């Protein structure tokens with residue numbers, strides 16, 4: 178091993194957008210010492226902290242993917258650097274690395290950033306010492322991350338042995354005689370020290386069953402639930418993750434005097450009034466859809482159809498109140514919160530969360546800074562277990578974060594979208610300090626909504642359209658609505674215009690009395706109308722996925738009126754909903770676009786249409802079925818006329834189904850196999866002629 182390189186040191190490099198990759202990298206750093214390693218951690222953006230060109234210790238990359246397969250901002254420069262064509266093919270031949278990529282199969286280009294780095298490192302001669310992990314947030318990162326981390330330690334041990342062996346061989350190649358004996362002796366001593374590592378590994382005490390559990394056998398309940406387990410899990414010994422080191426000290430100060438409210442959290446947001454709210458669906462629609470008009474005329478905001486807006490909505494007052502009561506802090510809700518790092522914390526790279534303003538009140542912290550609805554991660558459950566008095570409750574929390582309890586975690590925590598308040602209700606003897614919540618709850622996130630209007634038609638305004646997310650009551654929690662869509666729906670509940678209202682009755686509604694909405698434009702680079710208006714286009718947007726296309730068509734309608742002699746490309750819209758009479762949103766506006774020629778073809782399907790009793794052909798149910806019916810035109814526009822295909826809406830099913838259908842259409846049209854169809858689709862994407870704006 179090159180001199181100066183420790184036989185247990187390795188480097189962790191992370192590229193994180195929302196903090197998940199960073200948090201996993203930090204978790205690795207924390208666990209490394211327990212396994213006898215010395216981990217150095219650095220963000221990929223901090224190029225001055227590491228030098229891969231001279232790195233002879235193993236390197237572990239943890240990288241996420243953002244947007245449409247883009248690298249996170251912190252990894253952009255690194256990716257650009259390693260992609261340089263001038264780098265020789267053996268540039269990284271000295272490098273031994275492992276890579277954990279994070280992604281979400283609900284989006285296209287799953288784990289693209291990790292895959293790109295991996296591919297490029299391979300091209301530049303670097304060597305894997307452990308198989309690449311691809312973790313899917315869609316099904317739960319833990320499913321891959323936990324076993325990947327478990328296997329990493331063994332792989333590190335092996336690579337250190339291998340590296341020291343090859344180092345020895347190269348080191349003694351010039352000396353005579355007893356080479357193999359010397360190598361063997363050194364290897365043996367390496368192996369011994371590794372066995373020692375194994376012993377220390379096993380000696381954590383965490384995997385031993387709790388003695389108390391044995392006394393519970395007689396009362397094993399029949400059915401498991403969030404706070405109750407059944408055999409075999411209730412009797413199993415558990416592999417529990419290491420306790421994450423705490424790192425924050427929280428002091429509650431005086432009640433701030435005066436009205437110096439802190440608005441730092443929402444500082445990058447514009448506060449705009451609402452100017453209209455309308456039901457787009459009938460009362461009996463399964464997924465109710467609301468249109469909101471936001472008045473931006475006093476703000477300097479411009480947008481194009483295809484752009485989206487981030488909306489920051491606060492946590493519910495009632496939930497924050499319940500949480501404060503439960504933590505025994507309700508009487509301190511107006512006290513100011515002071516945060517500092519715990520001296521002697523073992524957490525690597527610990528820092529005070531930058532999104533919590535100094536001296537904000539406790540109530541403000543819980544309303545505006547933390548995502549209190551987030552699903553607690555296993556590390557959080559692990560910490561909560563240590564704050565729980567009652568033996569059975571403690572054991573259950575340990576089970577839920579253990580490897581053996583992974584299925585129960587999915588069933589009782591992840592799938593029902595349990596949040597911290599639900600846990601505290603289910604585990605009454607759990608009494609976490611406030612610092613633990615701040616350490617484990619992520620930052621409150623804004624939610625994005627596509628602009629459903631054009632500023633040519635609605636100057637100074639933007640429309641957004643959303644379906645109100647509903648979480649039905651279940652054993653784990655009461656009924657509730659989505660954080661943002663539910664908050665917005667509640668705000669407008671008293672003034673919202675009924676379904677079918679044609680013209681806003683502005684006078685009767687006091688919009689100024691409503692709370693303003695925090696918005697921030699989220700400009701899109703490519704999901705826009707083609708710059709050449711003669712380019713034909715196909716738009717696929719079922720449900721609220723039609724939003725950006727309403728903006729496209731409003732814009733096109735105005736452009737056509739202004740330039741009556743100009744040529745405009747053919748436009749197709751494929752829309753789908755459940756029922757013709759209940760949730761066919763924007764029906765009249767779409768029919769007007771068809772009448773005045775803005776929209777050449779409107780193809781609508783209904784997934785819950787009455788069965789045709791006349792025995793005629795079954796009607797298409799979903800947009801992909803309608804697309805197939807018009808395959809010839811779709812193929813012509815895309816393959817012969819250089820046209821564009823836009824897809825917007827549900828990422829889980831629709832986007833994938835549409836993609837599969839497109840593959841079928843291309844395969845048939847070009848008479849090629851699946852692989853070649855995929856290549857054609859990849860080319861369309863590259864040319865920005867197949868564009869997706871999809872969400873789950």
Ligand SMILES: Cc1cc2nc3c(=O)[nH]c(=O)nc-3n(C[C@H](O)[C@H](O)[C@H](O)COP(=O)(O)OP(=O)(O)OC[C@H]3O[C@@H](n4cnc5c(N)ncnc54)[C@H](O)[C@@H]3O)c2cc1C
Nearest residue numbers: 624625626627642643644646647659660661662721724872
């Ligand atoms: C670029 C972009 C543009 C978007 N544009 C739009 C848009 O125009 N219109 C729109 O409606 N949305 C849009 N979204 C999605 C939107 O940002 C939110 O995710 C969505 O409105 C839910 O927010 P919420 O805070 O109400 O729900 P949250 O409280 O965040 O809950 C959402 C969670 O609930 C789950 N969930 C969703 N539906 C249900 C259900 N019925 N029952 C149980 N669980 C459910 C989801 O998997 C998700 O994990 C867009 C997203 C992106 C990224």
